[in-house]
Amino acid sequence: MKVLLRIVIDGLIIISALVVLTGWRALAPARMPTLCIPSDYGLPYTNITMKTQDGIELKGWFIPSDESEGVIICLHGYPANKSDILLVTSFLYPKFSLLLFDFRAHGESGGRITHFGLKEFLDVEAFIRFIKTDKNFKDKKIGVWGYSLGGAVGIKAACEYKEVSAIVTDSAFANFPEMVTSYYKNMGFFKYIFSSLARLLGNLILKADFIQNSPEYVIDNIYAPILIIHSKQDEFVPYSHAERLFLKAPEPKMLWAVEGTHTGLDRTFTDEYQRKVLSFFETHLLGTVKD
Numbered sequence: 001m002k003v004l005l006r007i008v009i010d011g012l013i014i015i016s017a018l019v020v021l022t023g024w025r026a027l028a029p030a031r032m033p034t035l036c037i038p039s040d041y042g043l044p045y046t047n048i049t050m051k052t053q054d055g056i057e058l059k060g061w062f063i064p065s066d067e068s069e070g071v072i073i074c075l076h077g078y079p080a081n082k083s084d085i086l087l088v089t090s091f092l093y094p095k096f097s098l099l100l101f102d103f104r105a106h107g108e109s110g111g112r113i114t115h116f117g118l119k120e121f122l123d124v125e126a127f128i129r130f131i132k133t134d135k136n137f138k139d140k141k142i143g144v145w146g147y148s149l150g151g152a153v154g155i156k157a158a159c160e161y162k163e164v165s166a167i168v169t170d171s172a173f174a175n176f177p178e179m180v181t182s183y184y185k186n187m188g189f190f191k192y193i194f195s196s197l198a199r200l201l202g203n204l205i206l207k208a209d210f211i212q213n214s215p216e217y218v219i220d221n222i223y224a225p226i227l228i229i230h231s232k233q234d235e236f237v238p239y240s241h242a243e244r245l246f247l248k249a250p251e252p253k254m255l256w257a258v259e260g261t262h263t264g265l266d267r268t269f270t271d272e273y274q275r276k277v278l279s280f281f282e283t284h285l286l287g288t289v290k291d
Contacts, residue, residue, distance in 0.1 A: 091269075
């Protein structure tokens with residue numbers, strides 16, 4: 001009996017230690033290097049620095065277009081930075097001006113830990129503020145394009161801030177606790193134990209429940225028209241997440257199933273993707289209805 005009890009206690013200690021190690025690695029991801037800058041692709045840009053309402057300093061790029069009547073804020077995934085989505089969103093220029101930035105705890109921005117959406121919507125607000133205080137762009141409509149975590153954060157921002165007039169998400173999750181469980185998918189049955197302990201750890205460090213950053217619970221309050229893009233082959237965020245988001249989102253809304261993996265953003269280089277996304281933003285930001 002004592003031997004069995006000792007095995008159980010040792011097992012719990014090992015599991016707890018692994019959860020702390022993997023959980024901290026998730027909360028404080030390694031900073032990915034900036035691989036490119038807008039001028040590498042012939043895009044004019046200005047480096048910008050903004051501070052969030054909770055005091056985090058963020059770094060971004062503003063890519064202005066003289067032709068544009070709107071500004072698209074582009075939100076990267078996890079763990080990544082603004083350079084990862086620069087080329088894949090460049091098709092939006094010059095029809096629109098672009099604003100890309102590093103989320104807190106990513107790239108060149110400040111902050112020690114990521115909050116997986118619990119606070120990142122404040123990062124978006126900082127750059128909405130930048131646009132609305134710029135004399136040349138304050139009257140332009142604002143759209144959001146977000147990938148994966150960026151899409152989830154974009155939904156939260158579009159629920160909080162009426163300045164967001166249209167949003168496109170690509171591969172966004174609907175429920176974050178489910179993503180925590182998926183993070184431990186290689187643990188077999190133990191993934192449920194690991195994910196429960198990780199959620200508890202997250203609650204202790206972030207002082208909030210991960211359920212609060214699940215877009216499916218807030219999307220019914222969204223102010224903006226939304227286009228939800230998701231691959232049916234997504235191996236990380238199942239397509240059912242997109243269906244649940246679409247079901248709860250108010251009109252006007254669109255759901256578009258595409259091909260490819262979760263990380264397959266090369267789909268943005270296709271004519272169909274660019275045509276559909278541009279048409280959506282032109283309709284809802286510029287008032288131009290496309291056939």
